[in-house]
Amino acid sequence: MNKIPLLIMVFVYSMAIYHFGFANSFKDFFIFQNAEITESHQDSKQLMEAEKFWKIIEITKSKSSRDYEKQQFELEKELQKLTVKEVLEFDNKFRALKGEIYNWNFWAAAYIINGGCSDDCFSDFRGWLIGQGKSIFERAIQDIETLSELNETNGGDWEGLSYIPTNVYEKKTGNDMPQGIQENFEIYGEEWDEDEKYLKNKYPKLWAKFGMK
Numbered sequence: 001m002n003k004i005p006l007l008i009m010v011f012v013y014s015m016a017i018y019h020f021g022f023a024n025s026f027k028d029f030f031i032f033q034n035a036e037i038t039e040s041h042q043d044s045k046q047l048m049e050a051e052k053f054w055k056i057i058e059i060t061k062s063k064s065s066r067d068y069e070k071q072q073f074e075l076e077k078e079l080q081k082l083t084v085k086e087v088l089e090f091d092n093k094f095r096a097l098k099g100e101i102y103n104w105n106f107w108a109a110a111y112i113i114n115g116g117c118s119d120d121c122f123s124d125f126r127g128w129l130i131g132q133g134k135s136i137f138e139r140a141i142q143d144i145e146t147l148s149e150l151n152e153t154n155g156g157d158w159e160g161l162s163y164i165p166t167n168v169y170e171k172k173t174g175n176d177m178p179q180g181i182q183e184n185f186e187i188y189g190e191e192w193d194e195d196e197k198y199l200k201n202k203y204p205k206l207w208a209k210f211g212m213k
Contacts, residue, residue, distance in 0.1 A: 043178035047096055048089040054134040061133050068154045071131055072161055079168040087172065091165035092181045098126045099184025105144045108192050108203055113210045114156035127162035128154065148205035
């Protein structure tokens with residue numbers, strides 16, 4: 001007979017938790033979700049400091065175990081930890097580095113490694129190369145033939161990493177990413193001939209490793 005009042009008390013207590021505790025939790029959750037997509041929309045032409053930038057790249061490379069698709073996922077996670085201004089500064093640095101290697105030597109390397117390389121392919125290649133980390137990137141600037149030491153080139157599937165900062169910025173703000181810096185689109189260096197003999201003589205190590213048989 002005493003079970004009925006007890007059940008009523010349990011019911012009332014449960015309802016109180018539902019209406020007050022859950023309601024507050026739901027409110028907090030709603031605020032959190034809202035904050036994820038309403039961070040202040042900002043513009044900046046500042047570049048992320050090099051050490052911080054390369055540390056992020058190395059973290060994503062280490063956590064992805066040379067899986068390029070996973071590296072893109074890891075980069076998104078790392079950028080989600082930053083403010084929107086920092087995300088833009090990361091993107092500025094990324095695009096500045098892409099512009100730095102917009103030259104004929106790097107296009108030749110991409111061409112040999114992939115067995116041909118269009119404009120879009122070359123853009124993706126430069127993003128992928130940045131993702132290989134500071135040491136590989138800077139050694140290639142000093143000597144393009146050091147890329148012949150690479151054992152994994154993801155089969156020429158280089159698209160993806162360049163898009164991650166934009167995606168993260170838009171998720172955080174609900175706005176398009178502002179322009180930031182102006183990336184260099186003026187190619188420089190000595191143009192090469194799309195001739196096997198020419199490329200083999202000019203880049204012997206790259207050709208020996210990746211050249212068309």
